[in-house]
Amino acid sequence: xxxxxxxxxxxxxxxxxxxxxxxxxxxxxxxxxxxxxxxxxxxxxxxxxxxxxxxxxxxxxxxxxxxxxxxxxxxxxxxxxxxxxxxxxxxxxxxxxxxxxxxxxxxxxxxxxxxxxxxxxxxxxxxxxxxxxxxxxxxxxxxxxxxxxxxxxxxxxxxxxxxxxxxxxxxxxxxxxxxxxxxxxxxxxxxxxxxxxxxxxxxxxxxxxxxxxxxxxxxxxxxxxxxxxxxxxxxxxxxxxxxxxxxxxxxxxxxxxxxxxxxxxxxxxxxxxxxxxxxxxxxxxxxxxxxxxxxxx
Numbered sequence: 001x002x003x004x005x006x007x008x009x010x011x012x013x014x015x016x017x018x019x020x021x022x023x024x025x026x027x028x029x030x031x032x033x034x035x036x037x038x039x040x041x042x043x044x045x046x047x048x049x050x051x052x053x054x055x056x057x058x059x060x061x062x063x064x065x066x067x068x069x070x071x072x073x074x075x076x077x078x079x080x081x082x083x084x085x086x087x088x089x090x091x092x093x094x095x096x097x098x099x100x101x102x103x104x105x106x107x108x109x110x111x112x113x114x115x116x117x118x119x120x121x122x123x124x125x126x127x128x129x130x131x132x133x134x135x136x137x138x139x140x141x142x143x144x145x146x147x148x149x150x151x152x153x154x155x156x157x158x159x160x161x162x163x164x165x166x167x168x169x170x171x172x173x174x175x176x177x178x179x180x181x182x183x184x185x186x187x188x189x190x191x192x193x194x195x196x197x198x199x200x201x202x203x204x205x206x207x208x209x210x211x212x213x214x215x216x217x218x219x220x221x222x223x224x225x226x227x228x229x230x231x232x233x234x235x236x237x238x239x240x241x242x243x244x245x246x247x248x249x250x251x252x253x254x255x256x257x258x259x260x261x262x263x264x265x266x267x268x269x270x271x272x273x274x275x276x277x278x279x280x281x282x283x284x285x286x287x288x289x290x291x292x293x294x295x296x297x
Contacts, residue, residue, distance in 0.1 A: 122137070154266070158263070
């Protein structure tokens with residue numbers, strides 16, 4: 001049987017990054033926190049925290065912290081439905097996987113509309129964010145996967161529209177005759193990271209064949225826009241981030257009639273559904289306001 005007083009000490013250390021701040025959260029001394037973590041390590045038979053600035057959880061420590069978070073969410077959900085239980089003073093933390101472009105364009109307003117919770121966001125590509133749900137490391141995810149994950153409810157959000165954009169000077173230099181396979185193989189291209197397949201997908205659809213351009217890695221939605229504005233390369237930018245630049249002529253669409261729509265879905269753990277109800281409503285409202293509608297599948 002796990003000792004939740006010891007587990008709470010571990011979670012506080014990992015969450016705050018130090019034994020001193022954990023002690024303040026738990027209203028005990030740093031020595032008491034250290035003793036609890038040491039005792040838990042002895043019982044588990046493994047090192048759980050790497051001491052440092054900040055303190056970091058080992059792989060086993062991370063698994064235990066996720067367990068504590070899940071128990072806290074379940075208890076919070078129970079408290080909402082059992083009037084005899086008093087709500088906790090400290091808000092629960094919701095760990096959610098979201099892609100960077102959603103965070104940069106529409107997701108934050110949904111967070112702001114949800115009161116009484118704290119957020120711990122995990123950034124990952126929309127094609128991979130569902131993996132965090134499958135592993136039980138998050139309670140919800142914005143993902144491109146439309147099939148419900150086991151134990152989850154799935155809600156369609158709409159499509160985030162992307163436009164292949166670059167500075168007018170870049171287009172004149174690298175694509176003087178339009179987007180051809182030869183030009184695309186030479187023109188520098190922006191990618192978010194190795195998981196980012198949007199540029200390759202757009203090129204294959206536009207040209208009918210795969211092309212491997214030279215790549216700049218820019219792991220930031222705003223850096224993508226800035227890189228395109230500076231003439232560093234071309235990339236698939238979310239339309240909400242670049243529509244003003246396109247209207248002003250600071251950016252140009254490589255092929256204006258060929259945007260790329262990426263359907264997005266909100267997948268949430270069913271077991272803590274009542275706790276996520278307010279956030280889910282806010283997410284659906286924010287998505288409808290900013291995303292393009294999708295047709296029937």
